[in-house]
Amino acid sequence: MTVLVVIEHDRGALGPASLEALAAARTIDPVVHALTLGSAADGFATDLAAHGATVVHQVHHDLLADFGPEAWGEAVAQAVRALQPDSVLACGTDRGNEVMAQAAARLDLPFVANVVSVSAADVWDITRVRWGGSLLEACTLSAATKLLTVSHHAFEAGESPAAGATSSLSVELDPSLARTVVVQRVERAAGVTLATAPVVVGGGRAVGSAEAFAPLEELAALLGGVVGCSRAVTNNGWRNHTDQVGQTGTRIAPDLYMACGISGAIQHWVGAMASKKILAINTDPEANMVTKADYAVIGDLHKVVPAITAEIRRRRGV
Amino acid sequence: MKVLVCVKRVPAPGARINITADGLAVDTAYLAFTTSPHEECAVEEAVQLIERHGGESTVLTLGPAEADEQLRYAASIGVNKAVLLPIDSAEWDPQRTAAAITSAIQGIEAADGPFDVILFGNESADAGNFQVGVRVAYALARPIVNGIKGIEIDGDSLKARRESDAGVEVYALRMPAVLGVKEGINLPRYPTLKGRLGSKKIEVGQVVPQGVLGGQQMVSLVQSAEQVSQTIMLGNGPEAAPAVVDLLEELGILK
Numbered sequence A: 001m002t003v004l005v006v007i008e009h010d011r012g013a014l015g016p017a018s019l020e021a022l023a024a025a026r027t028i029d030p031v032v033h034a035l036t037l038g039s040a041a042d043g044f045a046t047d048l049a050a051h052g053a054t055v056v057h058q059v060h061h062d063l064l065a066d067f068g069p070e071a072w073g074e075a076v077a078q079a080v081r082a083l084q085p086d087s088v089l090a091c092g093t094d095r096g097n098e099v100m101a102q103a104a105a106r107l108d109l110p111f112v113a114n115v116v117s118v119s120a121a122d123v124w125d126i127t128r129v130r131w132g133g134s135l136l137e138a139c140t141l142s143a144a145t146k147l148l149t150v151s152h153h154a155f156e157a158g159e160s161p162a163a164g165a166t167s168s169l170s171v172e173l174d175p176s177l178a179r180t181v182v183v184q185r186v187e188r189a190a191g192v193t194l195a196t197a198p199v200v201v202g203g204g205r206a207v208g209s210a211e212a213f214a215p216l217e218e219l220a221a222l223l224g225g226v227v228g229c230s231r232a233v234t235n236n237g238w239r240n241h242t243d244q245v246g247q248t249g250t251r252i253a254p255d256l257y258m259a260c261g262i263s264g265a266i267q268h269w270v271g272a273m274a275s276k277k278i279l280a281i282n283t284d285p286e287a288n289m290v291t292k293a294d295y296a297v298i299g300d301l302h303k304v305v306p307a308i309t310a311e312i313r314r315r316r317g318v
Numbered sequence B: 001m002k003v004l005v006c007v008k009r010v011p012a013p014g015a016r017i018n019i020t021a022d023g024l025a026v027d028t029a030y031l032a033f034t035t036s037p038h039e040e041c042a043v044e045e046a047v048q049l050i051e052r053h054g055g056e057s058t059v060l061t062l063g064p065a066e067a068d069e070q071l072r073y074a075a076s077i078g079v080n081k082a083v084l085l086p087i088d089s090a091e092w093d094p095q096r097t098a099a100a101i102t103s104a105i106q107g108i109e110a111a112d113g114p115f116d117v118i119l120f121g122n123e124s125a126d127a128g129n130f131q132v133g134v135r136v137a138y139a140l141a142r143p144i145v146n147g148i149k150g151i152e153i154d155g156d157s158l159k160a161r162r163e164s165d166a167g168v169e170v171y172a173l174r175m176p177a178v179l180g181v182k183e184g185i186n187l188p189r190y191p192t193l194k195g196r197l198g199s200k201k202i203e204v205g206q207v208v209p210q211g212v213l214g215g216q217q218m219v220s221l222v223q224s225a226e227q228v229s230q231t232i233m234l235g236n237g238p239e240a241a242p243a244v245v246d247l248l249e250e251l252g253i254l255k
């Protein structure tokens, strides 16, 4: 038994990044074991087998009924002590990184976050993400058990049928770990979010004020999309941080991103680069956003955006 | 109450991150430095907690002597005390960093009493190791939750709120507690002139950092593959609108 993959889920909904972690694990060792936490995850066994899990270790405990970083981290640490894998992989999501950091602290082991490639020898040569994806780091990892998380989109999930036998693993979780378990939860209202919108109309510093976003709102609504913005905008208090695209904001992946008056700083770009097509509207033809975009209009966004809206209304008669 | 906030000095690159010829660092010859955005918000939160509940805030960093700049910036917006753990390089590996911060906190608390709340950023902007805060909290045997976008103090406990894909999660923590904060929890203020002048005068305490090398060691930095694109120019000014709408139709966005 060598590589163990911690499966992420939210109350029984399988995190898709877990299947990427399984794919990454198969590049390290053909024998892949999976670890699921909480009985809500029992139903994954078949799916995990289809994606290469030889054995699925299921952990059941009241403290794992909902997410809790300390309870989950302690459960992973105990699984590592019991199963003695050579390495442990989880998803490079907020939860995955948090749980692995918890497990690493408890096991007093190093932990490498957001890995994109691994060369496994005695000491591992690893490439990982820095600056939210703007830069990579080559590093070495020496440890009795290697703990890492897999950067989202670095490995492609794919089927690779394996036995998928299930085994029940018991852990002893101290009741005090309940101190960091979710006590209340408010589900998100259904609807288009910045992360899932098919069209994002983004505004930068050049928009100039909160009120001046109205024409961008109007255009976004016509296209069935939402408005996004740069950090210069949120720092000025013109829009809420929930609208910020970038390294410390939201990563978007729309069919079209219209970036209006945004210079395209690297920290903004990493949040926008997964867009299928990018159209930049900027007065500066040399702006990073313009040179990296698929399409550009050179001009004042305050004139160009209303003109686009007017042209759509003219053609559609709305 | 007493609040501690841990920040890291990082370069503030613009359009592209350039690497030095030896591949070991970000070329900062023409760059300014800043505090990671999540941590900037953690600093603002520390100041707001003290404004609301009284007490004293402290900012701490492990970094080169120049990180004095980030400590004084925090002081300029209202943090009361500052501590530097000086090192000879830009950064230490995350295990070593966490060990040094833990032992510094233990020293400060032994002398001045415990911090009720310790704030970290969710992750540092440059390294993004996602672990220093968690390791410190575990070593101090205190609860920690990351990704926090709202803190409400109520007696000797606090409610911390974070966002997930599914919605909002709330945690209830007994103090002393540790939180990893995300940008968006607040809107950091800008320093006033008075704040700036005051920050020049504060005394920055120094603690010699203690920590052994961890198992993760950086070898070099690598530029990620640059996305090159032949930008198609649709025109200049509002006259380009018909070309844009043609494109929207062609891409199937406008049906």
Ligand SMILES: Cc1cc2nc3c(=O)[nH]c(=O)nc-3n(C[C@H](O)[C@H](O)[C@H](O)COP(=O)(O)OP(=O)(O)OC[C@H]3O[C@@H](n4cnc5c(N)ncnc54)[C@H](O)[C@@H]3O)c2cc1C
Pocket: A203, A204, A205, A206, A229, A230, A231, A232, A233, A244, A245, A246, A247, A248, A249, A250, A260, A261, A262, A263, A264, A265, A266, A267, A268, A271, A281, A282, A283, A284, A287, A299, A300, A301, A302, B011, B012, B013, B014, B034, B036, B037, B125
């Ligand atoms: C660690 C770190 C993390 C960060 N995270 C993020 C992040 O998540 N998201 C983010 O956005 N930023 C982030 N930033 C900030 C980032 O570096 C930039 O400062 C920011 O993105 C700039 O915003 P902007 O493009 O709106 O403003 P500017 O850079 O000021 O650009 C304004 C642009 O508008 C153009 N312009 C001016 N007038 C007009 C006009 N009338 N019509 C059309 N165009 C016009 C200009 O040519 C220019 O290109 C981060 C920074 C750091 C250090």
Ligand SMILES: Nc1ncnc2c1ncn2[C@@H]1O[C@H](COP(=O)(O)O)[C@@H](O)[C@H]1O
Pocket: B006, B007, B008, B009, B036, B038, B039, B060, B061, B062, B063, B091, B092, B094, B097, B119, B120, B121, B122, B123, B124, B125, B127, B128, B129, B130, B131, B132, B133
């Ligand atoms: N050198 C440092 N000095 C002080 N705090 C740090 C340092 N490095 C990391 N931190 C804190 O730990 C958090 C997580 O860092 P990281 O594990 O590198 O992602 C950061 O947001 C900071 O609050």
